[in-house]
Amino acid sequence: MRYAMAIDTKKCVGCSDCVVACQTENNVPLGFCRDWISETTDGTYPKLELEIRSERCNHCDNTPCVRTCPTGASHIIDGGIIKVTHFECIGCGACIESCPYDARYFHPEGWVDKCTFCDHRLKNGQLPACVSVCPTKCMYFGDLDDKNSVVSKIIATRKWKVLAPEAGTSPQIFYLV
Amino acid sequence: MKEEIITSGRMIPNIDPVLHVWHWQIPVYLFLGGLAAGLLFFASYYTLTGKTKNFPTAVKIGPIIALFAIVLGLIALLLDLKHPLYFWQLYTTIRLESPMSWGAWALFLIMPMAVVWIASYLKEIFPKLDSRKKFASLLKFIIVETETDKEFNWDWKFNWLRKFEQFVIKERKPFAWIMIVFSVILGVYTGILLSAFNARPLWNTSILGPLFLTSGLSTAAATIMWMSKNHTEKIVFSRIDLLLIVVELFFITHLFMGYVAGSQVKIDAAHYFLGGEYTISFWVNVIILGLIIPAILESLELLKFKVPIAIPAALILWGGLMFRFIMVDAGQVTRYLY
Ligand code: SF4
Numbered sequence: 001m002r003y004a005m006a007i008d009t010k011k012c013v014g015c016s017d018c019v020v021a022c023q024t025e026n027n028v029p030l031g032f033c034r035d036w037i038s039e040t041t042d043g044t045y046p047k048l049e050l051e052i053r054s055e056r057c058n059h060c061d062n063t064p065c066v067r068t069c070p071t072g073a074s075h076i077i078d079g080g081i082i083k084v085t086h087f088e089c090i091g092c093g094a095c096i097e098s099c100p101y102d103a104r105y106f107h108p109e110g111w112v113d114k115c116t117f118c119d120h121r122l123k124n125g126q127l128p129a130c131v132s133v134c135p136t137k138c139m140y141f142g143d144l145d146d147k148n149s150v151v152s153k154i155i156a157t158r159k160w161k162v163l164a165p166e167a168g169t170s171p172q173i174f175y176l177v
Numbered sequence: 178m179k180e181e182i183i184t185s186g187r188m189i190p191n192i193d194p195v196l197h198v199w200h201w202q203i204p205v206y207l208f209l210g211g212l213a214a215g216l217l218f219f220a221s222y223y224t225l226t227g228k229t230k231n232f233p234t235a236v237k238i239g240p241i242i243a244l245f246a247i248v249l250g251l252i253a254l255l256l257d258l259k260h261p262l263y264f265w266q267l268y269t270t271i272r273l274e275s276p277m278s279w280g281a282w283a284l285f286l287i288m289p290m291a292v293v294w295i296a297s298y299l300k301e302i303f304p305k306l307d308s309r310k311k312f313a314s315l316l317k318f319i320i321v322e323t324e325t326d327k328e329f330n331w332d333w334k335f336n337w338l339r340k341f342e343q344f345v346i347k348e349r350k351p352f353a354w355i356m357i358v359f360s361v362i363l364g365v366y367t368g369i370l371l372s373a374f375n376a377r378p379l380w381n382t383s384i385l386g387p388l389f390l391t392s393g394l395s396t397a398a399a400t401i402m403w404m405s406k407n408h409t410e411k412i413v414f415s416r417i418d419l420l421l422i423v424v425e426l427f428f429i430t431h432l433f434m435g436y437v438a439g440s441q442v443k444i445d446a447a448h449y450f451l452g453g454e455y456t457i458s459f460w461v462n463v464i465i466l467g468l469i470i471p472a473i474l475e476s477l478e479l480l481k482f483k484v485p486i487a488i489p490a491a492l493i494l495w496g497g498l499m500f501r502f503i504m505v506d507a508g509q510v511t512r513y514l515y
């Protein structure tokens with residue numbers, strides 16, 4: 001099993017519903033977030049191109065954050081989801097330094113927190129909170145190993161890109177362009 | 178032109194707008210680790226070459242400073258942790274892929290070695306023990322005062338300690354072999370800790386390992402020549418230091434050539450030092466004050482000019498410390514753009 005997400009940059013309007021849904025679902029402390037919206041503007045006036053993306057941990061295949069963790073608190077669970085065990089984390093910051101996407105942060109209680117693909121919801125057969133609330137339905141979530149899953153189908157038919165592939169982490173969030 | 182803005186109001190402390198997760202603790206830890214590695218390296222080296230008589234400071238005093246450096250370094254590391262009460266989790270597992278893990282282990286293992294090393298020389302360093310001295314009272318639980326002996330007026334309290342001391346003195350060379358290996362691991366580690374982070378283009382270069390090792394050796398050599406009361410030892414270490422400075426300058430040139438010949442993110446990283454915000458602090462503190470001026474002063478000394486040794490020594494230590502501060506700080510600013 002390999003969980004992955006595809007996000008349609010053509011449909012995303014940057015409403016931040018996914019951000020709020022995640023904060024509520026996961027009790028994210030005030031001022032912090034596990035997912036966020038970024039807007040990139042490319043080109044020179046008047047030929048500008050705008051792209052809006054909902055970003056989060058890419059649950060990479062080649063995970064520097066798990067490798068550099070000295071205690072094993074950062075680990076990979078079934079489906080390729082990267083998680084942090086709170087009581088094993090010493091808060092050294094090595095994983096934060098090693099993530100090219102700045103997807104991790106220190107929880108005010110000292111341990112490192114990040115997106116979990118809402119694995120607690122997946123267990124009950126629900127979709128991650130962000131995916132389930134998106135008003136434009138621009139996010140697709142599923143199992144890449146299953147040819148018939150929504151993600152597999154959408155990335156087979158649409159053009160996509162991943163962020164900073166040159167950082168070499170083999171990210172698993174696909175942005176449909 | 179490409180512009181990226183995070184619009185969801187994300188403003189996570191120490192991450193936005195630029196990453197600043199590692200503060201003063203990590204550079205101090207790397208500096209002290211490098212210094213300790215260098216001091217233990219020289220102590221082992223002169224034991225292995227059988228020159229302990231000529232280099233009393235390097236062999237006997239250096240490891241004492243190294244021990245303090247290790248302890249302070251571990252305290253700095255502890256202060257860096259955001260979840261310090263769980264620090265023992267570091268020692269429940271060995272993760273070879275994580276430099277932080279084997280560095281913590283290397284420090285942990287090298288500390289008792291330094292303690293044993295110092296203890297085995299204690300009788301030579303302090304042959305006479307004044308019972309009023311604080312030091313003596315601190316060690317009361319393992320040493321006793323003796324009146325009879327002419328050479329020393331104290332001895333170990335327990336027989337097994339005496340036996341252990343004899344064993345270490347007899348087996349100094351194998352012991353030095355182990356310690357020299359660990360000291361190199363520790364010295365290289367201080368650089369590899371940073372170079373293992375692919376996500377930070379400034380750090381992600383393999384030259385950082387040898388460069389930090391050389392810099393650690395050079396700070397250690399500076400410390401020894403500063404502490405030494407033995408004229409030949411001072412001269413030898415001032416020469417060693419000069420050589421190390423040349424090697425360091427060579428590595429730094431290499432480092433920049435690597436950046437400039439690299440991908441865009443590496444070129445951008447180098448730009449912080451070649452006109453960007455770290456230019457002045459790096460070139461003034463690290464290159465001029467930390468390397469060039471000490472090199473000139475030491476050369477003058479070799480040419481028989483009188484130079485107070487404390488000046489080049491202090492400058493080298495300053496340069497080494499600043500180098501780590503600047504590298505840790507600047508590295509966190511560099512990133513991949515997407
Ligand atoms: S995005 Fe960052 S935190 Fe997430 S798996 Fe990749 S490297 Fe690790």
Ligand code: SF4
Nearest residue numbers: 069089090092093095
């Ligand atoms: S901060 Fe925690 S999860 Fe991250 S590397 Fe350190 S121990 Fe591992």
